[in-house]
Amino acid sequence: MTKGISPRFAAALDELGLGEVAARVRSFPEATRTAAEAAAAIGCELSQICKSLVFAADGAPVLVLMDGASRVDVARVRAELRVEQVTRARADVVRETTGYAIGGVPPFGHRTRTRVLADRSLLAHDVVWAAAGTPFTVFPMEPKDLVTHAGGTFVDVREQ
Incomplete structure (x- = not known):
């Protein structure tokens, strides 16, 4: 059974004036918790x-x-x-901070405001896909717009 968009994320899109993004959310019958699972389901790099x-x-x-x-x-x-x-946050901290479970955390629309760092590698693409609040949903957006809505700063933080 295909899961729908997270009500919390749908409300966040409305608050940000991004209601049209909800129409572009793709749902999958199988979880897309990992980047590899999501890329395979979408058919992207x-x-x-x-x-x-x-x-x-x-x-x-x-x-x-x-x-x-x-x-x-x-x-x-x-x-x-x-x-x-700097350490990976525990699952309970992720849920408490964002309002979402690991595997479905979107880049914005979180329960609390946090500092956001976005790696410049995202800019290599015209469109990137991010979780839409559940492990079964993703949405496409231009990287600059996505980072702007997340309140993020572009930095270089990936392993070389």
Whole structure:
């Protein structure tokens, strides 16, 4: 059975004046929790997937938007944020911070406001695909628009 768009994400789209994005959300009968699963379901390159990853930077949540073919270099995130320690956030922290479960975290429309870093690798594509609030839904958007709506800053934080 195909799952629909998350009500929380639909409300966030309306708040941002992006109601038309809801019409472009694609739902899949199988979960697209990983970038590889999402790329296979959509039929796009792995690097066209925008992963929304939550880290703890000296204990404070920070969202990193990364292309699906790359890994986050936590040392680069630490340097960018000028903090002592950066670790992956626990699943309960991700849900508490964003309002979504890991595998369905969209790049914006979160429960709380966090700092957002977006890797420049996303700019290699005209369109990227991101989670739409569930592990079964994704939506397309131009990378610059996506990062603007997320309140993010473009940085270089992927592993080389």
